[in-house]
Amino acid sequence: MTGKRERTKTANREAILAAAREVFTKLGYGATTVRDIIRATDLASGTFYNYFKSKEEVFQAIQDENALRVRPRLRAERIRARSVEEFISGSFRTFFDYIATDRQTFAVIRRNADTMRVRMDTPEIIAGFDELRADIVKAIAEGIFPLVDADYLMAALVGVAFEVGEHMLSRDPVDTAAAANFATALFMGGFRALPTLARPAASAA
Amino acid sequence: MTGKRERTKTANREAILAAAREVFTKLGYGATTVRDIIRATDLASGTFYNYFKSKEEVFQAIQDENALRVRPRLRAERIRARSVEEFISGSFRTFFDYIATDRQTFAVIRRNADTMRVRMDTPEIIAGFDELRADIVKAIAEGIFPLVDADYLMAALVGVAFEVGEHMLSRDPVDTAAAANFATALFMGGFRALPTLARPAASAA
Amino acid sequence: MTGKRERTKTANREAILAAAREVFTKLGYGATTVRDIIRATDLASGTFYNYFKSKEEVFQAIQDENALRVRPRLRAERIRARSVEEFISGSFRTFFDYIATDRQTFAVIRRNADTMRVRMDTPEIIAGFDELRADIVKAIAEGIFPLVDADYLMAALVGVAFEVGEHMLSRDPVDTAAAANFATALFMGGFRALPTLARPAASAA
Amino acid sequence: MTGKRERTKTANREAILAAAREVFTKLGYGATTVRDIIRATDLASGTFYNYFKSKEEVFQAIQDENALRVRPRLRAERIRARSVEEFISGSFRTFFDYIATDRQTFAVIRRNADTMRVRMDTPEIIAGFDELRADIVKAIAEGIFPLVDADYLMAALVGVAFEVGEHMLSRDPVDTAAAANFATALFMGGFRALPTLARPAASAA
DNA sequence: GATGAATGAGAATTCATTCAT
DNA sequence: TATGAATGAATTCTCATTCAT
Numbered sequence: 001m002t003g004k005r006e007r008t009k010t011a012n013r014e015a016i017l018a019a020a021r022e023v024f025t026k027l028g029y030g031a032t033t034v035r036d037i038i039r040a041t042d043l044a045s046g047t048f049y050n051y052f053k054s055k056e057e058v059f060q061a062i063q064d065e066n067a068l069r070v071r072p073r074l075r076a077e078r079i080r081a082r083s084v085e086e087f088i089s090g091s092f093r094t095f096f097d098y099i100a101t102d103r104q105t106f107a108v109i110r111r112n113a114d115t116m117r118v119r120m121d122t123p124e125i126i127a128g129f130d131e132l133r134a135d136i137v138k139a140i141a142e143g144i145f146p147l148v149d150a151d152y153l154m155a156a157l158v159g160v161a162f163e164v165g166e167h168m169l170s171r172d173p174v175d176t177a178a179a180a181n182f183a184t185a186l187f188m189g190g191f192r193a194l195p196t197l198a199r200p201a202a203s204a205a
Numbered sequence: 206m207t208g209k210r211e212r213t214k215t216a217n218r219e220a221i222l223a224a225a226r227e228v229f230t231k232l233g234y235g236a237t238t239v240r241d242i243i244r245a246t247d248l249a250s251g252t253f254y255n256y257f258k259s260k261e262e263v264f265q266a267i268q269d270e271n272a273l274r275v276r277p278r279l280r281a282e283r284i285r286a287r288s289v290e291e292f293i294s295g296s297f298r299t300f301f302d303y304i305a306t307d308r309q310t311f312a313v314i315r316r317n318a319d320t321m322r323v324r325m326d327t328p329e330i331i332a333g334f335d336e337l338r339a340d341i342v343k344a345i346a347e348g349i350f351p352l353v354d355a356d357y358l359m360a361a362l363v364g365v366a367f368e369v370g371e372h373m374l375s376r377d378p379v380d381t382a383a384a385a386n387f388a389t390a391l392f393m394g395g396f397r398a399l400p401t402l403a404r405p406a407a408s409a410a
Numbered sequence: 411m412t413g414k415r416e417r418t419k420t421a422n423r424e425a426i427l428a429a430a431r432e433v434f435t436k437l438g439y440g441a442t443t444v445r446d447i448i449r450a451t452d453l454a455s456g457t458f459y460n461y462f463k464s465k466e467e468v469f470q471a472i473q474d475e476n477a478l479r480v481r482p483r484l485r486a487e488r489i490r491a492r493s494v495e496e497f498i499s500g501s502f503r504t505f506f507d508y509i510a511t512d513r514q515t516f517a518v519i520r521r522n523a524d525t526m527r528v529r530m531d532t533p534e535i536i537a538g539f540d541e542l543r544a545d546i547v548k549a550i551a552e553g554i555f556p557l558v559d560a561d562y563l564m565a566a567l568v569g570v571a572f573e574v575g576e577h578m579l580s581r582d583p584v585d586t587a588a589a590a591n592f593a594t595a596l597f598m599g600g601f602r603a604l605p606t607l608a609r610p611a612a613s614a615a
Numbered sequence: 616m617t618g619k620r621e622r623t624k625t626a627n628r629e630a631i632l633a634a635a636r637e638v639f640t641k642l643g644y645g646a647t648t649v650r651d652i653i654r655a656t657d658l659a660s661g662t663f664y665n666y667f668k669s670k671e672e673v674f675q676a677i678q679d680e681n682a683l684r685v686r687p688r689l690r691a692e693r694i695r696a697r698s699v700e701e702f703i704s705g706s707f708r709t710f711f712d713y714i715a716t717d718r719q720t721f722a723v724i725r726r727n728a729d730t731m732r733v734r735m736d737t738p739e740i741i742a743g744f745d746e747l748r749a750d751i752v753k754a755i756a757e758g759i760f761p762l763v764d765a766d767y768l769m770a771a772l773v774g775v776a777f778e779v780g781e782h783m784l785s786r787d788p789v790d791t792a793a794a795a796n797f798a799t800a801l802f803m804g805g806f807r808a809l810p811t812l813a814r815p816a817a818s819a820a
Numbered sequence: 821g822a823t824g825a826a827t828g829a830g831a832a833t834t835c836a837t838t839c840a841t
Numbered sequence: 842t843a844t845g846a847a848t849g850a851a852t853t854c855t856c857a858t859t860c861a862t
Contacts, residue, residue, distance in 0.1 A: 439645065440644065440645030494806060498806075525737075525738040525741060526735060526736065526737050526738065527735070527736040527741065528733060528734070528735050528736075529733065529734040530731060530732070530733050531731065531732040531733075532730075532731050533730040533731065536730065536732065555806070556806070556807065556809065556811050557811045557812050558797075558806065558809040558810070558811060558812065559797060559809070559810075559812065561782055562779050562782060562783075562794070562797045562798075563806070563809070565775075565778035565779045565781070565782045566774075566775045566778065566779055566797075566798070566801055568774075568778050569771075569773075569774030569775045569776070569777055569778030569779065570770075570771045570774045570775060571774070572774055573770035573771065573773050573774030574767050574770045574771055574774065576770070577766055577767060577770045578767075589767070592764060592767045592771075593767075593771070595805075596771055596801070596802070596805065597801070597805055597806050598805045598806065599804065599805040599807075600800075600801065600802055600803045600804040600805040600808060601699060601703075601760070601761070601763065601768070601802050601803065602761065602804075603805060604761065604763040604764070604768070605763070605764070606761050606762045606763060607762050607763065607764060
């Protein structure tokens with residue numbers, strides 16, 4: 001790792017990954033070609049193949065990196081949870097903080113090309129879902145959660161996380177706490193528990 | 206003039222759309238080529254261009270058809286709603302019934318290629334989201350909904366609809382009522398309001 | 411076959427085959443690329459693939475054509491044979507006449523690139539060998555040939571045909587009768603039966 | 616200075632040659648790449664170029680080695696010959712013994728890839744042919760051979776040697792004496808002199 | 821000398837699109 | 842309008858060779 005060669009190798013790999021992240025975000029996975037990735041790099045075309053076999057492989061590498069960065073944090077949050085509220089709010093806070101910090105990462109998964117939106121879940125991400133379901137099952141067994149449909153609950157959590165997360169990122173400023181409060185409140189008490197907005201004019205009446 | 210030729214033209218268009226739906230489902234949007242679509246048809250390659258300019262256009266046409274089939278129903282359901290519960294449960298029931306009836310349609314949007322899942326939202330679908338948001342805003346103005354973040358609420362509804370919908374379809378038998386109940390309960394009262402499952406052991410007691 | 415399209419298709423196929431024959435002869439099979447073949451044509455690169463899947467397939471097509479041209483003639487010659495001499499001399503004459511007439515054909519099989527010589531036997535050619543062996547076996551059964559090792563005899567005939575054939579073509583003028591006489595004499599009576607040359611000086615003595 | 620370094624150099628060269636022999640046999644000359652050869656070695660790619668300029672050069676080296684191993688023996692055999700029979704039978708015996716002993720060597724020249732057969736004659740091999748022709752000319756001058764076409768006779772000997780040799784190797788057990796007897800008999804007395812096989816039925820009579 | 825990553829020319833192949841029939 | 846072959850730009854990928862270490 002200290003030789004010049006090793007440093008160059010690591011740097012090249014990172015350069016390709018960075019270029020790929022950028023191009024995937026800009027063009028979307030489907031429209032991206034290996035050439036596009038190489039072109040966004042100052043490397044020769046053949047060099048790409050010293051590191052990855054195909055665009056699929058780079059994509060996987062990026063997603064795996066991402067999942068590996070956020071999954072342990074989510075896991076830790078859920079394990080630490082002593083109540084349903086902690087379980088849910090901890091998860092949403094962590095997830096929203098993560099995507100706010102590393103927006104490009106999320107952009108690769110959730111992309112807006114023109115007006116069309118695409119969301120891609122790789123095996124690593126899906127494995128994260130399974131982890132979540134398993135933790136819900138465990139929480140049910142421990143009596144923290146009532147005996148509900150763990151699969152649907154997991155689906156609902158994921159759906160809300162991705163959709164609300166996307167809208168959160170489109171706002172300025174990005175308020176992760178507010179988004180987490182919203183999502184948590186929904187799961188804790190339904191629509192009636194949602195934070196209410198100050199009614200600009202009516203509040204005075 | 207609305208005779209044979211007209212009928213042939215419509216038939217050809219339909220043949221292409223049907224082939225495209227099938228191929229998109231099987232290969233996914235990205236991997237599908239115009240050739241693939243034509244091949245799934247008994248038409249010649251040049252004929253494709255008498256009907257559509259590109260694969261993008263066929264895809265849009267399919268999605269527009271889909272959205273036009275479900276959006277008016279969802280709209281009608283929400284307009285008819287006299288309470289929050291009717292608003293929410295009506296929407297989920299309609300959506301889940303629709304995707305259960307026309308699974309291929311949903312499969313084109315939500316695809317599992319190998320292990321990787323993709324979800325594509327076209328302009329028509331996104332327009333449906335905006336419609337939903339507008340109706341939420343209207344419901345808030347009418348006092349049906351409390352003054353909550355309409356954008357986030359819309360996002361949450363959409364996220365739950367797609368994610369729970371997907372899991373619903375993977376079950377056998379597909380129980381749209383149960384899924385709608387689950388989703389509605391979540392929005393009505395949070396996790397505590399979710400339907401509980403019969404606890405295997407407890408049921409014997 | 412009378413439409414312009416059919417005529418063009420046939421012409422294009424022939425153009426590719428002709429170009430391939432030429433290039434294979436010049437560069438040899440191994441060194442030839444599909445690009446080389448296309449370049450020797452006035453067609454576009456993609457057009458090649460409307461006719462053949464690969465260079466292998468063109469090569470096979472050429473060889474099959476060749477084999478189909480000469481094999482029936484050889485076959486007929488052997489069937490007509492009423493004696494060993496007719497069998498052998500007929501075969502050699504036919505083969506040598508054929509390669510003298512259609513030199514390029516033979517050149518594709520037997521090629522001299524620089525100093526290195528290559529000979530390639532395709533399945534069709536090998537099938538021709540098997541045919542020859544079968545006819546030898548038949549001739550043995552009919553008492554025309556003594557009970558010898560048909561496989562080795564076939565090999566010997568083939569080896570002499572190709573090697574002597576090659577040397578024959580390098581002479582000027584090409585004398586197929588002389589080559590056939592030589593080869594036939596060898597098989598009829600061994601080296602003592604070979605035609606002797608006029609000894610320039612000694613003949614006068 | 617003929618110590619470690621010297622030994623390593625020779626060992627590396629031999630390693631490359633051995634790998635090349637193996638790979639050429641397996642993949643054929645055309646399909647073999649320098650990478651393939653290096654991969655079959657525990658050397659680095661760059662090292663190859665310290666020993667050979669290209670795959671052509673390795674191939675030549677292998678063939679030259681082969682030719683140098685068998686040519687002197689064939690030469691000695693012919694020089695020792697006191698009669699035509701000795702000349703011919705000695706040559707065939709030596710050649711067949713050689714290819715039976717060192718099958719891989721022969722396999723590099725004479726290859727069956729799938730169904731297609733290839734035979735490659737390098738300059739060294741061709742030089743061996745010229746040597747044979749020269750010896751025939753000399754034998755004619757000395758009155759051992761009659762005044763026949765030396766070029767054609769050489770061609771016939773070579774053709775029979777390669778073709779019968781190939782078939783000989785495909786038999787089990789490999790009987791070099793029998794093959795040499797067959798080939799020699801052919802050249803000594805033509806088809807009538809060929810060894811006859813025991814006729815299954817006749818042997819009982 | 822050995823190493824092995826970088827290079828980039830070039831080969832194979834695909835595919836959207838055109839256009840003569 | 843339907844047809845389907847021709848087109849050729851674009852893409853993926855390989856490989857011989859170089860050269861800094």
